[in-house]
Amino acid sequence: MKYILLFISLLLSTITLYSQSDKEKVEATITKNKIEGHIYFLADDLLKGRETGTPENKIAASYLANSLRGYGVKPVTQNVLKGSNTESYFQEIKLNKISPVKRLLLAIDGEEFKKKVVIKPNKMEFRGEAIYLGYGLENDYKGKDVTEKIVIVRSGGPNIPDARAAFGLIEQKEQLAKEHGAVAVIEFVDTNETTWGFIDHNFNTSRIEIATDKEKKEGKKELAYLWVYDENNIQAKKLESKDKLNSKLMMEGEEIETVISQNVIGMVEGTDPQLKNEFIIYSAHYDHIGIGKQDATGDEIYNGARDNAVGTTTVLSMAENMTKYPTKRSALFIFFTGEEKGLLGSQYYVENPLLPLNKMVYCFNSDNGGYNDTSIATIIGLGRTSAEKNIKDAATAFGLNAIDDPNPEMGLFNQSDNFHFAEKGIPAPTFSLGFRSFDGDVTKYYHQAGDEADTLDYDYLLKFFQSYVLAGRLIANEPKTPTWTAGDKYEEAGKSLYGN
Numbered sequence: 001m002k003y004i005l006l007f008i009s010l011l012l013s014t015i016t017l018y019s020q021s022d023k024e025k026v027e028a029t030i031t032k033n034k035i036e037g038h039i040y041f042l043a044d045d046l047l048k049g050r051e052t053g054t055p056e057n058k059i060a061a062s063y064l065a066n067s068l069r070g071y072g073v074k075p076v077t078q079n080v081l082k083g084s085n086t087e088s089y090f091q092e093i094k095l096n097k098i099s100p101v102k103r104l105l106l107a108i109d110g111e112e113f114k115k116k117v118v119i120k121p122n123k124m125e126f127r128g129e130a131i132y133l134g135y136g137l138e139n140d141y142k143g144k145d146v147t148e149k150i151v152i153v154r155s156g157g158p159n160i161p162d163a164r165a166a167f168g169l170i171e172q173k174e175q176l177a178k179e180h181g182a183v184a185v186i187e188f189v190d191t192n193e194t195t196w197g198f199i200d201h202n203f204n205t206s207r208i209e210i211a212t213d214k215e216k217k218e219g220k221k222e223l224a225y226l227w228v229y230d231e232n233n234i235q236a237k238k239l240e241s242k243d244k245l246n247s248k249l250m251m252e253g254e255e256i257e258t259v260i261s262q263n264v265i266g267m268v269e270g271t272d273p274q275l276k277n278e279f280i281i282y283s284a285h286y287d288h289i290g291i292g293k294q295d296a297t298g299d300e301i302y303n304g305a306r307d308n309a310v311g312t313t314t315v316l317s318m319a320e321n322m323t324k325y326p327t328k329r330s331a332l333f334i335f336f337t338g339e340e341k342g343l344l345g346s347q348y349y350v351e352n353p354l355l356p357l358n359k360m361v362y363c364f365n366s367d368n369g370g371y372n373d374t375s376i377a378t379i380i381g382l383g384r385t386s387a388e389k390n391i392k393d394a395a396t397a398f399g400l401n402a403i404d405d406p407n408p409e410m411g412l413f414n415q416s417d418n419f420h421f422a423e424k425g426i427p428a429p430t431f432s433l434g435f436r437s438f439d440g441d442v443t444k445y446y447h448q449a450g451d452e453a454d455t456l457d458y459d460y461l462l463k464f465f466q467s468y469v470l471a472g473r474l475i476a477n478e479p480k481t482p483t484w485t486a487g488d489k490y491e492e493a494g495k496s497l498y499g500n
């Protein structure tokens with residue numbers, strides 16, 4: 001009797017399992033406790049803000065890889081790291097960490113200039129002649145000998161006064177100065193204090209770039225390029241009238257340190273004999289900005305709970321759900337590093353994909369700054385792909401409304417990892433916590449030390465994660481392959497990638 005009862009109950013549980021709807025499958029694996037576990041760990045002070053290339057960034061990567069391992073997500077076949085003989089969840093990326101030059105002195109015509117930034121460094125101890133050359137464009141060189149001299153120019157061009165546009169002329173001006181034998185370009189930038197503050201902040205901090213062989217070529221004659229603050233071009237006008245200028249430029253080289261960071265990648269095969277050849281990418285960056293300026297409370301660890309422990313948890317939630325209830329299409333899970341350093345992990349991935357990009361039919365990214373409306377999820381690019389309905393239906397099923405980018409003029413679509421996939425032609429929106437505008441409720445936490453795990457509303461987050469996973473399931477089970485909306489900017493790229 002006992003055994004018969006056991007048998008019947010087993011049979012019943014099997015039947016319920018098979019009759020589960022997608023929504024029930026989502027509810028079965030995603031619980032508040034699990035999501036809290038991920039977010040509290042990833043945003044713990046011990047991880048020091050997960051800055052790319054730090055040991056704590058690697059601890060986060062290890063947590064993600066081993067969560068995938070625990071769920072039964074497989075590493076991508078043939079992703080074997082050098083010196084190993086087993087497949088790995090890690091895609092290692094070699095990066096250059098470049099510190100700003102430490103010693104820098106610039107004096108022209110007896111005057112020393114303090115407000116300056118190095119655009120292109122080059123170790124030098126120069127004492128000699130400088131020459132004023134207007135904008136430093138082709139025509140300005142006519143009849144001038146700049147050999148072994150410093151070239152002084154004003155920013156922009158005849159019709160380009162804006163500092164941001166001036167930045168675009170740097171390559172050209174550098175090239176011209178080099179061709180004519182100059183040793184350095186000093187550009188006087190006509191801008192205001194506020195803009196200069198951003199420029200200074202940007203160039204006078206260390207930065208991280210993907211290491212390429214090209215950067216290692218030494219011995220080639222390089223030239224230094226500096227920007228000097230010069231509101232209304234007062235200094236430039238003063239120098240314009242002078243014929244011969246004495247100058248001094250002392251600069252130490254940059255310090256370049258090689259660091260390694262990882263994308264974390266795993267896959268689950270789909271169940272449909274045909275559709276399993278198509279992959280949905282579920283992605284989020286796991287890095288954040290590390291340790292920074294102390295806030296009013298004395299906190300200096302930028303934990304990045306919203307940005308992007310939350311996004312990371314969407315992908316973990318999808319991965320766990322997928323191993324238990326695989327979808328028709330296959331899944332590729334990617335956790336990117338280096339997003340905060342300029343979308344580096346995703347750039348590296350699209351340049352070095354582990355699986356052919358034309359088999360990736362969708363990239364469902366998640367990145368988060370903050371939220372100010374717990375009745376919605378905000379999807380950057382919602383209306384730009386044919387999966388709009390799937391995403392809306394999924395949100396509705398969990399009591400949320402899916403809305404599109406409320407501030408397209410901010411260009412958020414191009415500011416997260418989805419961008420690199422979109423450029424390749426892969427339909428790729430970004431799923432974000434609900435915000436209706438980038439207001440104080442968002443900026444209070446966005447890239448602030450106070451972005452901590454205990455400031456989040458986990459009842460809301462549960463609905464948010466369940467919506468993401470259900471949306472992913474609906475897209476992955478949909479008979480029709482997702483596409484860009486007709487007329488989208490990336491529609492052509494999509495056609496050429498998929499050959500249709």
Ligand SMILES: [Zn+2]
Pocket residue numbers: 285307308339367368369
């Ligand atoms: Zn982010």
